[in-house]
Amino acid sequence: MSVPAWTIEEWPLREQSDELLSELHAARAPLHAEATPDDPRRPLADEIRAARSLPVLEDGVRCVARDAAGGIAGYAWCGWEQLAGWDHVLSVDIAVLPDWRRRGLGRLLLDRSASIAERRGLRLVMGRSRESVSSGAAFARRFGAEVAMVGRENRQDLRSVNRDMLDRWTADGPVRAPGYRLLFVAGRTPPDLIARVAAVFNVMNTAPRENLDVSDTPVTPDLVRQYEDAIVAAGDEMWAYYAIENCSGRFVGLTNVTIRHGESDRVHVGDTGVEPAHRGYALGKWLKAAMTQRILTDLPDVCWVITHNAGSNDAMLAINSQLGFCTSAVFVTWQIATDRLRAELAAAPAAADRRSQ
Numbered sequence: 061m062s063v064p065a066w067t068i069e070e071w072p073l074r075e076q077s078d079e080l081l082s083e084l085h086a087a088r089a090p091l092h093a094e095a096t097p098d099d100p101r102r103p104l105a106d107e108i109r110a111a112r113s114l115p116v117l118e119d120g121v122r123c124v125a126r127d128a129a130g131g132i133a134g135y136a137w138c139g140w141e142q143l144a145g146w147d148h149v150l151s152v153d154i155a156v157l158p159d160w161r162r163r164g165l166g167r168l169l170l171d172r173s174a175s176i177a178e179r180r181g182l183r184l185v186m187g188r189s190r191e192s193v194s195s196g197a198a199f200a201r202r203f204g205a206e207v208a209m210v211g212r213e214n215r216q217d218l219r220s221v222n223r224d225m226l227d228r229w230t231a232d233g234p235v236r237a238p239g240y241r242l243l244f245v246a247g248r249t250p251p252d253l254i255a256r257v258a259a260v261f262n263v264m265n266t267a268p269r270e271n272l273d274v275s276d277t278p279v280t281p282d283l284v285r286q287y288e289d290a291i292v293a294a295g296d297e298m299w300a301y302y303a304i305e306n307c308s309g310r311f312v313g314l315t316n317v318t319i320r321h322g323e324s325d326r327v328h329v330g331d332t333g334v335e336p337a338h339r340g341y342a343l344g345k346w347l348k349a350a351m352t353q354r355i356l357t358d359l360p361d362v363c364w365v366i367t368h369n370a371g372s373n374d375a376m377l378a379i380n381s382q383l384g385f386c387t388s389a390v391f392v393t394w395q396i397a398t399d400r401l402r403a404e405l406a407a408a409p410a411a412a413d414r415r416s417q
């Protein structure tokens with residue numbers, strides 16, 4: 061098979077034009093149909109708004125591959141974060157349109173991604189594949205990446221949720237955790253709470269990371285504000301419940317969701333956690349039940365609550381399965397050291413190079 065002559069454009073994420081984003085949105089239709097045929101597509105306007113609202117700490121480059129006629133054949137989205145614990149990582153999302161696969165374009169985009177990691181001094185390249193799209197895992201394995209984490213997308217269908225159980229969990233909350241109360245916050249965190257909110261977010265450092273080669277991220281008020289600003293700028297809404305220890309006023313647990321603009325039938329769960337010293341009082345169940353009841357009451361159009369959990373997070377999965385969450389997708393996160401990736405690419409020459417050998 062002849063190897064087409066690709067042209068690769070590099071677009072800094074913050075400089076992607078509306079025209080490019082619109083072209084990508086159209087080109088991605090077959091990828092959406094392959095990966096998530098039952099989900100509605102995010103409207104272009106919302107994708108543009110999200111692309112224009114990157115948190116300050118996040119940046120990256122999108123490599124767009126065009127065929128000889130100028131059409132989009134694939135892309136590599138490469139992102140990095142100035143975030144302690146993660147500032148050595150290049151996150152990569154490579155996709156090749158089905159008609160252009162197995163001609164070496166994925167490899168070429170991976171090569172470009174490795175160059176970006178080298179240029180920025182990032183020592184680790186990370187990517188994610190979806191179990192239902194087997195090409196992703198085959199590709200990652202081919203270039204020597206290792207499995208860093210297996211995660212699940214779990215969904216709760218609110219139309220069949222056990223409302224009696226929710227009532228029971230919220231009634232049991234103050235009985236099983238008598239020294240605590242819950243607080244609901246919609247939108248940006250009020251200034252007088254921001255320090256305590258940032259402190260409790262650090263509980264997420266105790267969530268399982270399996271083999272991910274990353275370390276803890278200290279969460280500061282400034283960091284919380286940056287992510288909140290990005291959510292608000294994207295036109296999305298956020299809700300949070302916090303568990304507070306009455307005697308100290310400390311925030312010891314949280315659960316939060318994002319309500320995305322234009323997605324009235326679903327909400328996305330962000331973080332849920334209870335500090336280790338305050339576990340065992342059913343605060344996790346109380347927080348989750350309170351949030352579920354709030355969604356049922358205030359967002360009657362929502363059918364789906366969507367969350368992502370590490371497959372090894374037994375405590376969270378146990379609560380979620382009682383709430384009726386079912387696995388809707390399995391994701392594998394892959395990682396490889398940048399220098400090792402460079403060596404693998406050199407050992408697996410591109411098809412054009414192979415032909416000339």
Ligand SMILES: CC(C)(COP(=O)(O)OP(=O)(O)OC[C@H]1O[C@@H](n2cnc3c(N)ncnc32)[C@H](O)[C@@H]1OP(=O)(O)O)[C@@H](O)C(=O)NCCC(=O)NCCS
Pocket residue numbers: 153154155156157160161162163164165166167168187188189190193194195196197198199200202394
């Ligand atoms: C994964 C993906 C980007 C690969 O793109 P591609 O252009 O077909 O990849 P290449 O042609 O460069 O393949 C390079 C090598 O990867 C391996 N590979 C790629 N797709 C494969 C498949 N479906 N089955 C088995 N091996 C595969 C092969 O070893 C291949 O070399 P070969 O064709 O000489 O045997 C593409 O299939 C895709 O977009 N999948 C959906 C999105 C996705 O899962 N992305 C996540 C990547 S971690």
